Amino acid sequence: AQTVTQSQPEMSVQEAETVTLSCTYDTSESDYYLFWYKQPPSRQMILVIRQEAYKQQNATENRFSVNFQKAAKSFSLKISDSQLGDAAMYFCAYRPPNTGNQFYFGTGTSLTVIP
Amino acid sequence: DTGVSQNPRHKITKRGQNVTFRCDPISEHNRLYWYRQTLGQGPEFLTYFQNEAQLEKSRLLSDRFSAERPKGSFSTLEIQRTEQGDSAMYLCASSLYPMAGGGEKLFFGSGTQLSVL
Numbered sequence: 298a299q300t301v302t303q304s305q306p307e308m309s310v311q312e313a314e315t316v317t318l319s320c321t322y323d324t325s326e327s328d329y330y331l332f333w334y335k336q337p338p339s340r341q342m343i344l345v346i347r348q349e350a351y352k353q354q355n356a357t358e359n360r361f362s363v364n365f366q367k368a369a370k371s372f373s374l375k376i377s378d379s380q381l382g383d384a385a386m387y388f389c390a391y392r393p394p395n396t397g398n399q400f401y402f403g404t405g406t407s408l409t410v411i412p
Numbered sequence: 413d414t415g416v417s418q419n420p421r422h423k424i425t426k427r428g429q430n431v432t433f434r435c436d437p438i439s440e441h442n443r444l445y446w447y448r449q450t451l452g453q454g455p456e457f458l459t460y461f462q463n464e465a466q467l468e469k470s471r472l473l474s475d476r477f478s479a480e481r482p483k484g485s486f487s488t489l490e491i492q493r494t495e496q497g498d499s500a501m502y503l504c505a506s507s508l509y510p511m512a513g514g515g516e517k518l519f520f521g522s523g524t525q526l527s528v529l
Contacts, residue, residue, distance in 0.1 A: 344518070
């Protein structure tokens with residue numbers, strides 16, 4: 298079974314500091330895709346970053362980067378220079394390769410940014 | 413590109429009534445997904461379409477739920493004989509599959525918040 302676990306229901310970070318959100322997943326596949334989505338109070342899910350499992354290099358998008366540890370099935374999100382607008386729910390998601398087309402989401406981490 | 417549009421934003425209904433939600437995907441996207449999200453949880457897959465064909469349905473999708481995408485553009489999700497347990501945010505997402513470089517990215521709408529009284 299494919300599951301995604303986010304063990305931190307809530308996190309907080311001081312503005313301009315760095316925070317890391319954790320995600321682990323369970324799969325027997327060797328090739329798949331991982332995502333971090335942000336859901337602000339407006340409730341619209343916004344794609345933050347995407348990682349292909351076959352790529353060893355960690356994905357980076359401006360202040361957002363991931364630490365992808367394939368053997369450990371870990372996919373953490375690092376937010377650098379945190380801004381007030383980063384406050385949101387963050388969801389980790391897994392998508393299998395060609396077998397099945399679901400995206401599996403974790404339960405989310407609520408991030409508070411302290412001014 | 414105006415993004416994924418969902419209507420209505422909010423729907424309040426009485427138990428036993430039927431409700432219908434609409435989703436307009438990004439115009440060039442061939443895939444359209446419906447997810448349900450309850451408070452404190454991540455989105456749960458309900459069903460998806462590739463063009464007009466409904467290719468997969470979750471076991472969460474009881475026979476009271478039906479989704480259509482008649483012309484491969486907009487989609488509707490109907491819930492018949494609503495129950496209080498149906499109260500949730502219903503999210504629509506679309507994607508272009510396959511995307512350049514492989515894989516897929518979902519683009520979400522703002523959702524329809526359903527409250528069943």
